[in-house]
Amino acid sequence: MSYTAKHKEQTRQRILHAAAKLFCSHGFDRVTLTQIMKKANMTHGAFYAHFSGKSSLYEAAMQFASSNAFWARDDKQTEGKETHIKALVTRYLSWGRNDKEHPSPLEFLVTDAAHKEEKVRQAYQVCFDSLVDRLAGILKKRGSQEAEALAEETVVSLVGTVAIARSFTQPLQSDFLKRAQERIVNRLNSGLKNSEPVEG
Amino acid sequence: MSYTAKHKEQTRQRILHAAAKLFCSHGFDRVTLTQIMKKANMTHGAFYAHFSGKSSLYEAAMQFASSNAFWARDDKQTEGKETHIKALVTRYLSWGRNDKEHPSPLEFLVTDAAHKEEKVRQAYQVCFDSLVDRLAGILKKRGSQEAEALAEETVVSLVGTVAIARSFTQPLQSDFLKRAQERIVNRLNSGLKNSEPVEG
DNA sequence: AGCTAAATATTATCTTGATCATATTTTGTC
DNA sequence: GACAAAATATGATCAAGATAATATTTAGCT
Numbered sequence: 001m002s003y004t005a006k007h008k009e010q011t012r013q014r015i016l017h018a019a020a021k022l023f024c025s026h027g028f029d030r031v032t033l034t035q036i037m038k039k040a041n042m043t044h045g046a047f048y049a050h051f052s053g054k055s056s057l058y059e060a061a062m063q064f065a066s067s068n069a070f071w072a073r074d075d076k077q078t079e080g081k082e083t084h085i086k087a088l089v090t091r092y093l094s095w096g097r098n099d100k101e102h103p104s105p106l107e108f109l110v111t112d113a114a115h116k117e118e119k120v121r122q123a124y125q126v127c128f129d130s131l132v133d134r135l136a137g138i139l140k141k142r143g144s145q146e147a148e149a150l151a152e153e154t155v156v157s158l159v160g161t162v163a164i165a166r167s168f169t170q171p172l173q174s175d176f177l178k179r180a181q182e183r184i185v186n187r188l189n190s191g192l193k194n195s196e197p198v199e200g
Numbered sequence: 201m202s203y204t205a206k207h208k209e210q211t212r213q214r215i216l217h218a219a220a221k222l223f224c225s226h227g228f229d230r231v232t233l234t235q236i237m238k239k240a241n242m243t244h245g246a247f248y249a250h251f252s253g254k255s256s257l258y259e260a261a262m263q264f265a266s267s268n269a270f271w272a273r274d275d276k277q278t279e280g281k282e283t284h285i286k287a288l289v290t291r292y293l294s295w296g297r298n299d300k301e302h303p304s305p306l307e308f309l310v311t312d313a314a315h316k317e318e319k320v321r322q323a324y325q326v327c328f329d330s331l332v333d334r335l336a337g338i339l340k341k342r343g344s345q346e347a348e349a350l351a352e353e354t355v356v357s358l359v360g361t362v363a364i365a366r367s368f369t370q371p372l373q374s375d376f377l378k379r380a381q382e383r384i385v386n387r388l389n390s391g392l393k394n395s396e397p398v399e400g
Numbered sequence: 401a402g403c404t405a406a407a408t409a410t411t412a413t414c415t416t417g418a419t420c421a422t423a424t425t426t427t428g429t430c
Numbered sequence: 431g432a433c434a435a436a437a438t439a440t441g442a443t444c445a446a447g448a449t450a451a452t453a454t455t456t457a458g459c460t
Contacts, residue, residue, distance in 0.1 A: 008406080008407075011407080011408090042407095042408065042409080043408075043409050043410075044409090045408070045409050045410065045411085046407070046408045046409070049406085049407060049408075050407095
């Protein structure tokens with residue numbers, strides 16, 4: 001033998017990590033294999049030892065991004081803290097302010113996914129559902145009726161808001177995000193009016 | 201002279217029309233100049249007589265798409281009919297069912313715009329605002345308080361819904377759209393509860 | 401130490417698509 | 431009906447980028 005299997009897996013992960021970030025930030029077509037491999041500290045030639053092609057990588061990267069979205073991580077550890085609804089909403093909308101490092105695949109890949117094959121769309125859907133479920137779970141615990149519907153509505157708003165905001169010009173983007181955040185939190189509060197409010 | 205100026209302008213419009221549709225359906229990178237010119241009934245060589253390059257065309261096409269969005273057309277003629285809120289919502293969400301011919305630039309170009317220069321983003325913003333204003337106008341006439349906020353929220357939902365739906369796999373897409381439509385119409389109704397409802 | 405196989409790097413190929421240069425057609429004018 | 435000017439078409443160039451072939455390095459084994 002030679003390199004340990006662990007090593008290869010680590011390299012693969014490095015590629016996936018780089019790919020997910022780049023794809024999420026720029027989309028499929030605007031990212032080149034050379035860029036990805038460079039970010040993973042290799043040259044492009046090494047690529048085909050790990051994936052069969054760009055499309056195949058994209059598929060894997062989408063799943064990677066999905067299961068590494070911030071709301072998917074630490075699923076059980078931060079139950080009491082990060083799951084606080086407002087924190088989640090704020091964090092989600094904080095794109096462009098402080099969390100460019102973890103772009104959500106939901107809006108960043110939304111256009112790509114629409115043009116891609118079944119597997120990619122499924123990965124997208126899983127990602128979407130995971131956030132909805134996460135939110136719905138919290139809402140249920142707080143006694144919300146129609147937690148599912150409210151959660152789905154909220155996620156649509158979040159995704160739509162961020163996607164649109166990214167296309168706005170600077171001065172207006174920030175106001176738009178603020179208004180949206182307020183609206184979303186308000187909706188959540190009214191959905192919870194029989195229990196404790198979210199805002200505080 | 202030779203060709204009438206009108207002719208050239210018509211050709212330019214043909215190119216814009218083709219480009220807007222293709223860009224809206226597939227995005228900037230996935231559309232080739234040859235495709236566009238073919239759709240405009242010419243060969244690719246003729247292109248540079250009308251535009252300085254692909255980017256420049258994109259910019260113009262975005263504005264074209266914006267001012268030709270279905271809600272922007274017939275701004276004053278259909279005041280009584282098409283402006284009916286529910287019809288507008290339904291029509292907007294009907295993408296994928298019966299109106300593939302008029303894809304809305306708002307979700308189809310959202311990812312592109314985010315990566316492009318100021319002018320494109322401005323065009324996007326104008327497009328967005330025009331729909332918000334249109335809705336807000338209707339809501340105001342119906343006596344809604346906070347028409348602006350409700351309109352903006354609604355448009356975010358519409359755009360988010362369609363964008364996400366496009367990335368879903370077939371069986372679930374249609375249910376998702378139905379649920380969203382119901383939620384959106386409900387929100388509009390409650391925003392109007394002091395006047396006539398939208399639905400019935 | 402030296403061998404082996406896998407991992408990575410280097411370099412080459414091949415396709416696609418934007419752009420450009422040159423030809424041909426078209427239309428209005430005389 | 432021929433000419434001029436502009437529009438359109440044809441074919442060439444050029445670059446980018448995905449893929450593939452070949453070379454080199456690395457780590458474990460004996």
